[in-house]
Amino acid sequence: MTRILSGIKPTGNLTLGNYIGALKHFKDFQDSGEVFIFIADLHALTLPIDPEFLNQNTRDLAAFYLASGLDPKKATIFVQSSVPAHAELNAIMQNYLYMGELSRMTQFKEKSAKLNQSAIGLGLFAYPVLMACDIVLYDADIVPVGEDQVQHVEITRDLVNRINKRYGDKTLVLPNYQINKVGARIMSLSDPTVKMSKSDPKGDIFLKDPMNVVRKKIMSAVTDMGSEVKFDKENKPGISNLLTIYAAMREISIEEAEAHFVGYRYGDFKREVADAVVAELEPFQKKYQEILESGSYLEVLREGAKRADAIAKVTLKRVQKAVGLLDIYEN
């Protein structure tokens, strides 16, 4: 059975970008494969974060996962730090990805550029090593991600090939990434040339925003010169972004969305985009709130950790053995 794994960092309030690029699609996999969805809390420590904020974001994310339709009977939902094998495998794998290749990672370059250069944590630099461990521990075949994370799955593939060449081709499973046809990169509403991002929000829509705020943000989104509602990323980045959001909400292609808005003025166009977003987010938000208040997500995470731990341990053992670490409990 195909194994699918993905995760989100609890670094901030989830955005519509996280929803469209990742969250919305997780449930689609749970009937066709074995799904592992985790909360990447160790990754969240790679940039300074307030402990209470991290704690709350972790709870929120668990509730959002469940609200998105993930069924804990079908999908294994867990917190990364609750499965020790992630950190243990990381200690081994950090020796097999090289500083040159890690320093070329776009995410590292972008995030480190915003920091005081003398205070860039090793974890931020080594982020792709831990992410590779997250993936290979579960023998994942497919990793659904937004566009930004593709490079990290590619470096995971390099690592797997390196390890398998050295220790035998059955040591690790080679993963593939999967990105959505529509909405792999949702842009900021106030500056459509930058990605909508939870740790660096710029007029972004948060999944916890009240619906009147969601509407207001869409109505005041930056648009472009001209008056035609047309998908043209280069010359009309604002309109193209709103068209993408609409297409993702209605689960149609960009071409279908464009055809729908022929002859529309910007104001009416934005109003319909807002309607589509509210129609999807409102019930989703209600479900999230119910789950959060009930506290039921904690039992799901405990059960998920048990299941994930049992699988991750097996991979860890296989790697420890392959690289020559002595198991003192075996003969």
Ligand code: AQP
């Ligand atoms: N704007 C986006 N459009 C489409 N997909 C997106 N994703 C994130 N932003 C967009 C996808 O959501 C998942 C969550 O990834 P992550 O939390 O591990 O980190 P990220 O990719 O770095 O996302 P953020 O929101 O920008 O987080 P911060 O600000 O903490 O770095 C991934 O599948 C991602 O591609």
